[in-house]
Amino acid sequence: MELYLGPPRTFAQPESETLGDNDEEFVKVRRYDVKLSAGPGRSGDNSAPLSPVAFRTAWMTAAGLIADKCCVLGVQGDSMLPTLSDGDLVLVDERKTTLRDRSVYAFVDVTGDARIKRLERLDDQLLIRSDNPDHAIEIRKPAEANLIRLIGKVVWSGHSWR
Structure with a gap:
């Protein structure tokens, strides 16, 4: 039991916040159990579908996004710090x-690893940049650069506070 020696307490009831009375206020975006490597690379074979993530329809529309043309993926590693964190x-x-x-892209590297980095074309080469200065710039020569498959551009991130 709590001991309290102050004036009588009153507790305000919080206003309830609904997630929307109809399905049109939110859209669901596919989420996959993919950990994009913010580091040297990681296999993208762990792509089982997870529960979708809800985004406000108005926000998606204003951003020019289409829910079924987007996906939510996880980040693993420290090479994109401070922009993106592990988790x-x-x-x-x-x-x-x-x-x-x-720009920051999710992509499948020549090794088959699902990754997340800043990409830049330099002549016929592709530069793979980390935001963390502790990680070196990687270069893909033309033959390798053509084998990289872009999953898409990163347009939003949600930070995990652990």
Whole structure:
């Protein structure tokens, strides 16, 4: 039992916040059990579907996003610090597979590893950059660069506070 020696307490009832009375207020985006490597690389074979993630329809529309053309994936590693942390979730627009220099992309590297990095074309090479200065820039020569498959551009991230 708690001992309290102050004036009488009153407790305000919090206003209830609903998630929407209809299905049109939120859209569900597919989520997969993929851990995009923010490091040297990790196999993308663990792509089992997980429960979808809900986003406000108005936000998605304003951002020009289409729910069934996006997916939510996890981040693993420290090479994208401070932008992305181990355990974060990212929303990937799968329509955005044309490289825009220095944007963050989810991609499948030549080794088959699912990764997340800043990508930049330099002449006929591809630079793979980490935000964490402790990680070196990687270079893919033309033959290798053409084998990289962009999953899509990262358009949102959710940080995990542990």
